[in-house]
Amino acid sequence: MNTIFKPAILFIIIVALASCGGSKKALTEALEQQRRDSIALAKKNKIHPIQKKYASILNVRPEKISNIKLFEFIDGWMNTPYKLGGEDKSGIDCSFFVQYIYHDVYDVLIERTAEKQFNAPDTDRFKGQKYLRQGDLIFFNPQGSEFAPITHVGFYLGNNKFVHSTARRETTGPGVKISNLKDPYWQRLFVSAGRKPLKPEVLNSKLEP
Structure with missing residues (x-):
């Protein structure tokens, strides 16, 4: 599943759990999963300082500095x-x-x-x-x-x-x-x-x- 859709799906799950009388435990687990996914996505998209430095020198986008x-x-x-x-x-x-x-x-x-x-x-x-x-x-x-x-x-x-x-x-x-x-x-x-x-x-x- 594409990562960018996960927060929206989790939000729907959380609303459904709350509106349908879902358990507090399930709601907590859903919120924790959303937090973990957000952290993982942020780490994946984080640009290393060395990427910024050499992207500028080589005149390319930072994400192109992959090695x-x-x-x-x-x-x-x-x-x-x-x-x-x-x-x-x-x-x-x-x-x-x-x-x-x-x-x-x-x-x-x-x-x-x-x-x-x-x-x-x-x-x-x-x-x-x-x-x-x-x-x-x-x-x-x-x-x-x-x-x-x-x-x-x-x-x-x-x-x-x-x-x-x-x-x-x-x-x-x-x-x-x-x-x-x-x-x-x-x-x-x-x-x-x-x-x-x-x-x-x-x-x-x-x-x-």
Whole structure:
């Protein structure tokens, strides 16, 4: 039964119990059930602060930020300095950052370097950016060519935004940040996207506005 109709139905039951001489116990139980349903509905519709924060950054509705674990992980690493070969919050590089996301959020171990992540047999590579989904990897190099070594990798979030650890300063300096894939700089360096095997419910997340 649809939740939005329950309060009205319970109200009718309560009125019927009262008008027909229903027992006090039944009336109390009906009122308690209505209270429980109201609390459950409020919890279901409650927007987490992390949803509000990243909905604003990604320019989507808060309810579209469904993977709370992912965005809490990202939030804990935002603005961490970039460091080539770094693997902790004193400094981290791009490939370890996405490896860390996959390990901590999805319980999946992927390769350590961007080049190995790109060339891994289970990386399903594709060029069409319109097919990107949350969880996809995005590979870059200065030539924007698949025939040159991959030098950078990011993690796609949705709505053309991706999170990565970068040496590029942009507006907030180097480090872990969310960037726009449609920025001409990243478009010029874009080589390919890559999809790793994940659970179906993860792969179905596209995060449209």
